[in-house]
Amino acid sequence: xxxxxxxxxxxxxxxxxxxxxxxxxxxxxxxxxxxxxxxxxxxxxxxxxxxxxxxxxxxxxxxxxxxxxxxxxxxxxxxxxxxxxxxxxxxxxxxxxxxxxxxxxxxxxxxxxxxxxxxxxxxxxxxxxxxxxxxxxxxxxxxxxxxxxxxxxxxxxxxxxxxxxxxxxxxxxxxxxxxxxxxxxxxxxxxxxxxxxxxxxxxxxxxxxxxxxxxxxxxxxxxxxxxxxxxxxxxxxxxxxxxxxxxxxxxxxxxxxxxxxxxxxxxxxxxxxxxxxxxxxxxxxxxxxxxxxxxxxxxxxxxxxxxxxxxxxxxxxxxxxxxxxxxxxxxxxxxxxxxxxxxxxxxxxxxxxxxxxxxxxxxxxxxxxxxxxxxxxxxxxxxxxxxxxxxxxxxxxxxxxx
Amino acid sequence: xxxxxxxxxxxxxxxxxxxxxxxxxxxxxxxxxxxxxxxxxxxxxxxxxxxxxxxxxxxxxxxxxxxxxxxxxxxxxxxxxxxxxxxxxxxxxxxxxxxxxxxxxxxxxxxxxxxxxxxxxxxxxxxxxxxxxxxxxxxxxxxxxxxxxxxxxxxxxxxxxxxxxxxxxxxxxxxxxxxxxxxxxxxxxxxxxxxxxxxxxxxxxxxxxxxxxxxxxxxxxxxxxxxxxxxxxxxxxxxxxxxxxxxxxxxxxxxxxxxxxxxxxxxxxxxxxxxxxxxxxxxxxxxxxxxxxxxxxxxxxxxxxxxxxxxxxxxxxxxxxxxxxxxxxxxxxxxxxxxxxxxxxxxxxxxxxxxxxxxxxxxxxxxxxxxxxxxxxxxxxxxxxxxxxxxxxxxxxxxxxx
Numbered sequence: 090x091x092x093x094x095x096x097x098x099x100x101x102x103x104x105x106x107x108x109x110x111x112x113x114x115x116x117x118x119x120x121x122x123x124x125x126x127x128x129x130x131x132x133x134x135x136x137x138x139x140x141x142x143x144x145x146x147x148x149x150x151x152x153x154x155x156x157x158x159x160x161x162x163x164x165x166x167x168x169x170x171x172x173x174x175x176x177x178x179x180x181x182x183x184x185x186x187x188x189x190x191x192x193x194x195x196x197x198x199x200x201x202x203x204x205x206x207x208x209x210x211x212x213x214x215x216x217x218x219x220x221x222x223x224x225x226x227x228x229x230x231x232x233x234x235x236x237x238x239x240x241x242x243x244x245x246x247x248x249x250x251x252x253x254x255x256x257x258x259x260x261x262x263x264x265x266x267x268x269x270x271x272x273x274x275x276x277x278x279x280x281x282x283x284x285x286x287x288x289x290x291x292x293x294x295x296x297x298x299x300x301x302x303x304x305x306x307x308x309x310x311x312x313x314x315x316x317x318x319x320x321x322x323x324x325x326x327x328x329x330x331x332x333x334x335x336x337x338x339x340x341x342x343x344x345x346x347x348x349x350x351x352x353x354x355x356x357x358x359x360x361x362x363x364x365x366x367x368x369x370x371x372x373x374x375x376x377x378x379x380x381x382x383x384x385x386x387x388x389x390x391x392x393x394x395x396x397x398x399x400x401x402x403x404x405x406x407x408x409x410x411x412x413x414x415x416x417x418x419x420x421x422x423x424x425x426x427x428x429x430x431x432x433x434x435x436x437x438x439x440x441x442x443x444x445x446x447x448x449x450x451x452x453x454x455x456x457x458x459x460x461x462x463x464x465x466x467x468x469x470x471x472x473x474x475x476x477x478x479x480x481x482x483x484x485x486x487x488x489x490x491x
Numbered sequence: 492x493x494x495x496x497x498x499x500x501x502x503x504x505x506x507x508x509x510x511x512x513x514x515x516x517x518x519x520x521x522x523x524x525x526x527x528x529x530x531x532x533x534x535x536x537x538x539x540x541x542x543x544x545x546x547x548x549x550x551x552x553x554x555x556x557x558x559x560x561x562x563x564x565x566x567x568x569x570x571x572x573x574x575x576x577x578x579x580x581x582x583x584x585x586x587x588x589x590x591x592x593x594x595x596x597x598x599x600x601x602x603x604x605x606x607x608x609x610x611x612x613x614x615x616x617x618x619x620x621x622x623x624x625x626x627x628x629x630x631x632x633x634x635x636x637x638x639x640x641x642x643x644x645x646x647x648x649x650x651x652x653x654x655x656x657x658x659x660x661x662x663x664x665x666x667x668x669x670x671x672x673x674x675x676x677x678x679x680x681x682x683x684x685x686x687x688x689x690x691x692x693x694x695x696x697x698x699x700x701x702x703x704x705x706x707x708x709x710x711x712x713x714x715x716x717x718x719x720x721x722x723x724x725x726x727x728x729x730x731x732x733x734x735x736x737x738x739x740x741x742x743x744x745x746x747x748x749x750x751x752x753x754x755x756x757x758x759x760x761x762x763x764x765x766x767x768x769x770x771x772x773x774x775x776x777x778x779x780x781x782x783x784x785x786x787x788x789x790x791x792x793x794x795x796x797x798x799x800x801x802x803x804x805x806x807x808x809x810x811x812x813x814x815x816x817x818x819x820x821x822x823x824x825x826x827x828x829x830x831x832x833x834x835x836x837x838x839x840x841x842x843x844x845x846x847x848x849x850x851x852x853x854x855x856x857x858x859x860x861x862x863x864x865x866x867x868x869x870x871x872x873x874x875x876x877x878x879x880x881x882x883x884x885x886x887x888x889x890x891x892x893x
Contacts, residue, residue, distance in 0.1 A: 473886035
């Protein structure tokens, strides 16, 4: 009887533990699974053999609910980039040592590359009895092959609600003022686009939306703001952290460069702040930069019920795929219909997912490059529906500790 | 038959409209009230006679619920400072012209000063038939005479929940990292203190808490951080925006001064950012500054049920006080007991409230100046209890538009 290993990686989301709950639920249903182990801190914990028993950790319904509503990776995360086949061989040796028959890795682009590398290695070396399956996770929503990514819907709900609240806040005074809100997204503007959902009940929402997929022209931006200012007092602007000029230079780079992370990504922040200074200097009215910062990815208290259901189901799908002998795949959602919203769950070839970034289609951005189309709204709307069931304790959301 | 006028002022909160709802409900119960008018943009709208009929705006139960859950001042706000008795005379003339018998002003310190000025003027000029009553409102929780202020509990709940979520987020990696979170509060650290409530269910919460009531010593701060870093990987710090050195210089002043607002308050921001640079330079590890910014005052989606109930009751109290002929008072909460939590509502003399700032008592800050005491926890805990009833529409909290 083999054991199952599950690990989590990449940046935190409010849904990654719902996927873990799906994996555990799926494994507990199957008699052929011995232990369900969790590896601490992703693939780094695998290499360091830091495994612990999830069977005894999740004992009842309440443990499971607490796991689901706990934000950020319950098992811990890592940003370790696999170096070479030597490291892969080491991982496989460790998995074999612990009699792991099924390894589920929940994560984003870089984690899916790890799944790809391990499964390719097993194929090449003709290693049998080890299924490696990925389960998607990223608030960036930039994984290919899946209609959207677990964690994105909850972050999008936070963004939609926060912009609706900020709009009210910014409109209480009669003074001319500009508020520039920076949303996460280096290479994909999906999350920034979700700010449009703050209009869903008739509100005005952001007056201007700039995604990182469109070239950002600072003069055009200043003109857009001036035009809006001539029409109303409070102007609300949404920008992706990754907005950049025609020559590929990030707007944020004008103030800081702090080198690159382990994956070669440039560390950037502060696009809104750069624009704030620019507006102050060139337009001269009251202006405020807001970064939604880490809050947008860990706001467990405003999880989307749709996202929770899908995240859990994708965990189940990854688990059942592994148990049926599939390997080198990622569990995905395919959309059948926008309204009524209908989807199916299936598996996609991991080679098509690894290291591919799914950007916002150019034709979902308006011709002026300062807003999104109705197509985008149709795509986004189902993902934020419903308020996830939550148990509060003493006024704060209950969590499960490791 | 006289009319009632109600207005809102100061910075937005998630509870100010619950107080407005209380005033309206109270006035609707009394047959002697003709119209219930709302003045747009506070005392500024009074001076400009921008009144509208709240009777026809709030027609049924759902309108009332939507009003209660709408963040920021439904009637709009202002930051107008009353200049002199001439302006007061003008206000009183306008109130008389519109046959206002009762004027309820919902706001913070500056608004309570306006209530004080008008009622003093009426006394002096022997103007009868005009009751002027204040209803407290401020996330800063710095009004005197009342145990705490409407809006504070909901902001505190947001802070508690957000710190609990940020703690999880910051702890997913094994890397040494410092996260410095800046909380609103120029002269009072109540809201920053509320970060301690993130420990309420056994979590660690912020490792260090610096309130603006204690002198901030940057060398001591760096030592505190270094000590914590030697004990654990992720260090979470809460700081008030108004932290300052022994000579009264704001930490944020090292980067910016943008003059003063209409009330002579210095415009400040960026304490966390100053500390971020300092840590980067002097300690050199990964560090991130987060500003909770406007989100902490308008997060209607995580309103405290206790705060909602109290905010509504204080509106009712202000209204019934006015209708019974009281003037120059503010509706207040007095605490009878922490546990079980028990309070009474009454009226306090406005002269004792106007322009007084209630700071955190020094003995509720720990001797090291980097945390708060159990007394503080006892005081804060009841204020964030319960999750307010909310109606979502299409995945976003429903709001009432003016």
